[in-house]
Amino acid sequence: MMSYFYKMSLKKRIQLIYIFLVVLCISVTGICSYLFAAKSIERNALELKKSILNKSVQVMDEHLRHIVVSSYSFMLGDTFTQVMQDVRNHNDGRYYQNLSLLQTTFAQLKLVEPLIDTAYLKTPIGNFFSTKDFPNQSAAFDNEYGEVVKKPGWNTMWFGSHASALFQSRGNVLSLLLKPIVIDNHTFSEVYMVVNMREAAMRDILNQDLMNSQVQLFLLHKNGSEVIRPGSGTFNLVTEPGFAQRLNRGVGDFTYTNGQGQDMLVNYSALSMNEDWVMVSVQSKADLLSPLKKIRWLVILIMLFCILLALALSDLLSSALLKPLNKLRRLMVEVEYNDLDVRFRSKYDDEVSAVGHRFNRMLEQIQILFEEVRATEQDKRRLEVKALQAQVDPHFLYNTLNTMFWKSESGEKKDVSAMIVSLSLLFRLGLNDGKDITTVEQEIKHVEQYMQLQQQCYEDLFEYRIEAQESCKGIEILKILLQPLVENSILHGFNDKEDLGDILIRIDLHEDTLRLAVTDNGCGMDVAKMNAEEATEGNRKGYAISNLVDRLNLQYGEQASLVFHSEINVGTTVVITIPIR
Structure with missing residues (x-):
């Protein structure tokens, strides 16, 4: 390879080196620009995802907080207080009267918080609910929550998407289980209130702030199970290897490869109303960086255009640079044919011109040497003749x-x-x-x-x-x-x-x-x-x-x-x- 390079003409070597340097500079500039743009776009996209996630967490927390507040406001009403007095006195004779009085309160609860689908009050003297909600048999609460309420140290419990056994065919709901507030320094150990929220309405809250359909938001339990199911398709992230284990912190982000081999970017943040629930945003890294494809092709096209332009200009540039040198070369060819009167002239003041001026001085010295040699030869012949004449x-x-x-x-x-x-x-x-x-x-x-x-x-x-x-x-x-x-x-x-x-x-x-x-x-x-x-x-x-x-x-x-x-x-x-x- 080097021997071939050495055999190339100077013009070809200049062209080759010029093209190499241009391609190198353009490539380095293009690649660095692309990488910088990629990092900036990725950073901005991640920040946007975090902003959307934080806003969605705040909205979801606000709704859950409002549900809790509305539920406790329900417990502060006079009707609820009267029911609790009957519970404390074990007076079940007023059950139907109390049920009738609570219908208005149940209706007000739904009006105050539209997310609430049904409410269910479990007491020792009977279970209370809205008569419009078609409740199931009285044993439904014990079947669904009997073991849960035995857990110590809780006041509120949240349950993810499930079909409520308390009511007939209402669709999947999210549930809030509460203990009643203390009334007259008296606690009620067997009184519980269940508030069911429509899953569809909660899903709408989850998706309402999404500005990019490529980003998917999930409300998950820390074990990876879904609190709110997506509207279409089935997503069981708990089955993804190592996914749930990364949700151990309150807030964070990570990248993982799903079962289809796609790199996914994940941001997550726990809800303040229920730290066991985690809001998770998932987006394909390929989708996130899809705008870079246009940038990449644009950079490639610009690089190709610059390289083609460099190729077109390389011959012109090398010819312009070598013009004085070619002129000097032609003069040397004339000198080979014994024309010592030629002289190099150039309007430039560069290295080639310096060589040309030295070439002129060399020709002048050669002419002087020719004259000296001619004179020497004449002297030599003259002296030789004299020597022969001497003998x-x-x-x-x-x-x-x-x-x-x-x-x-x-x-x-x-x-x-x-x-x-x-x-x-x-x-x-x-x-x-x-x-x-x-x-x-x-x-x-x-x-x-x-x-x-x-x-x-x-x-x-x-x-x-x-x-x-x-x-x-x-x-x-x-x-x-x-x-x-x-x-x-x-x-x-x-x-x-x-x-x-x-x-x-x-x-x-x-x-x-x-x-x-x-x-x-x-x-x-x-x-x-x-x-x-x-x-x-x-x-x-x-x-x-x-x-x-x-x-x-x-x-x-x-x-x-x-x-x-x-x-x-x-x-x-x-x-x-x-x-x-």
Whole structure:
């Protein structure tokens, strides 16, 4: 994958990185926005659910409180007080009279609290009720509440949805069981009042404040059983695993998964009138977060639009960014075809422009270097020609040909033949097939032919020796280095010398340099004076040495050196040091 990325063009890499960054930023922004919106909507929805639940609890508590108050108000009436006196006196002779008197009170109770469906008063002297409500046999109370009333420490009891056995076919009701209030410091142990409320009316109270049909309110007992049944369908939350156990606190909320695998959000709050009854609101989490589907699709569409826009603009953007670079590239192609007059120009002041300006300076330097190289090559050719001219010096050539002529006249044909061969080899080795570089071995042969010709021209003038390490003979060096030095010894070192001259050529290696030394036992010279005369035109001695120094500098630079060591009437040593390449 990375190798493919490296092989891509710069434009494609810029496009790819640009698209990656845009997609990354858009994705992070979209996802974070969606998550933030989801959290806000969920939080607001939960707060709304809690508000609805609290309002419904308050309404239900108020109705239950009003029922309790209405029931106790019923017990404060004169008729009820008179009935309680008969109960205390065990006077059952006034039963029908009291029943008749209580009809008005029962009617007033229903008018005061419309939720009350029926009321039933259980006393030892007889049971009292509204004659319009079709009561059952007298034993119905004991069958329904006989065991309940035996529980100690209660004054009121609430019962959830059930079919009342006290009356005939009245439908399911919610019931309130009360003990009578104390009258004249007398308590009535066997007197109980049952107030039945229509379940349908209580259900209407439960659902009247619901603003969202997706939220379901339940009035449950803490064990999970239903106090008020829903109007449609059957819901038995007590069968849901772990549901009832979470209603152990007075108020709270939790999330659970129902039997169908749906995540449900639950809020609950106990009623203050009956803490065993809990108001529970249940809503599917999917329904609660359904508005997020629109937001999610909207975010996705916006992200896709931005990504497509980025894709469309990526090519335009990369082309605009690379325009100066492409221009610089075209100029480089022109330079490849040897057009060094092109120059980069840009109205921008950026990194590419900086590179372009350096490119312009580089072209200027290249042009200057071309001129310098051209001048150097011209100097090199000129010096080479001078070096070749030096070896065919007219004076030397004249002496050599003159010697050959007189030897031919004298019949010394072998010497003449040898001189012709030496002269021919001298010229051939000097030309070196037009190359500037030769080997140490060829350079030795060249100077040896020169010295043999000079020995023929100047008999008994000098002798020569050549000492060269075998490891040095294959090293490449600049041609015609030794001949000017030997010529200097012959023409100037032995000019006024009466004894036999001696020339020693020693070639050896010293670390990473090659040393060529020419030593003679000539008359010697003043080195300082010789250096001053080197630049004098027409001075043969200065001209040859100066030409040699220039050629060494052109070929080897400062790494090469030519040094004179001389002593008057003792001799001269010239050492050339050049680097081994």
